[in-house]
Amino acid sequence: MATATRSNNRLDVLLDSSAELFSAGGYQGTTMRDIATKCGMLPGSIYYHYPNKEALLVGVYEEGVRQLSERVQREIAKATDPWERLELMLAAHVEMIVEPTAYASVIIRVLPDDVPPVRDDLVRQRDKYEVYLRDLVGALPLPEDLDPSLLRLFLIGAVNHIPVWHQPGGESPKQIARQLMRVLRRSFSCQAEEN
């Protein structure tokens, strides 16, 4: 028989609060007491849901990857042109990580090496999502002297750095993605004209 779950279960509130705090303050900068306060529990109560702080982080990470993947899959289905598909992905990605309450921000803010005991779990989760970017960049008809995997890493760096400087009133995620793609696109179309 499957384990029963109560209707007024507050696991979701716990996860939401954790995500928000981990995203804003990082892993070490967030205490179990912070989380408990935020979701209206006592510190000890968290341990009914997760055996320890690290496991809680992994839980948030998993949900973050789930949300990101789902959204990206939905977006890139809207186009067939590889350039357009990449732009759609980047726009969606940026949109999710500048949203401060989002689980996605945690994946950007907390690096696997920040929490050695669960490093491998976090890397596995992160990689599960980055496959999308790998495929989209791989599908681009790039000039031969441009290493696709390096380009992918440049892109990850550029977009994941956005939360550091972006402020609510600034450019929209769509505008940002378009600017980013302009650099690449032009680079390509030039090459095409030469051949």
Place this chain on the structure above:
Amino acid sequence: MATATRSNNRLDVLLDSSAELFSAGGYQGTTMRDIATKCGMLPGSIYYHYPNKEALLVGVYEEGVRQLSERVQREIAKATDPWERLELMLAAHVEMIVEPTAYASVIIRVLPDDVPPVRDDLVRQRDKYEVYLRDLVGALPLPEDLDPSLLRLFLIGAVNHIPVWHQPGGESPKQIARQLMRVLRRSFSCQAEEN
């Protein structure tokens, strides 16, 4: 009269050790005891040199900016072409931040918002260095639909993300800078041909 300083002063050892640990473990992930152990002092002895942990971080930050600025100034003097100058800066920057013992890594790893009490000091320091990049990107003859300040932020993100994925055996900083510039350069030369 200037304050006397003893010949066997170990302030430099303290700073070096702090830089290495902050770079590897971040601010919150590094304890005063870690630092003391690394430089062969007792925890309390650190407080003779700095009033608290935050001030110590600022000290490391300052030295990091000093080293980066000095090195970059020396490098970009080697060329006059704006593209070449930017490439020289990026190569030097990458070289310094992938070196794990470097002060520069701390500036990448520890974000101002990680340490609210000295946030403004850290931002001021960081900006002092980023002026170089601002000027170099500003000197590029870019097409009009390409926002230079956005481009600058993309570049910062891309290069500062490198320590996350780069491993000792991988591409050299020079190769990385060249790849990164290839994307931009081609973008430009294409535009030039069109006009």
Place this chain on the structure above:
DNA sequence: TAGATAAACAAACGTATGTTTTTCTATTAG
């Protein structure tokens, strides 16, 4: 409606943290 159990409370435990205070010692200026 009785028994089981999901979900949280209440309160403490042991430890690690940044920091302070006091004491010692080796260098250096006079």
Place this chain on the structure above:
DNA sequence: CTAATAGAAAAACATACGTTTGTTTATCTA
């Protein structure tokens, strides 16, 4: 040679941390 003191040792302090333990409350199911 000696007094002053830069610089570090030694040891503790107060607090904040992740976690554990024992207990209670509310919900579901047979």
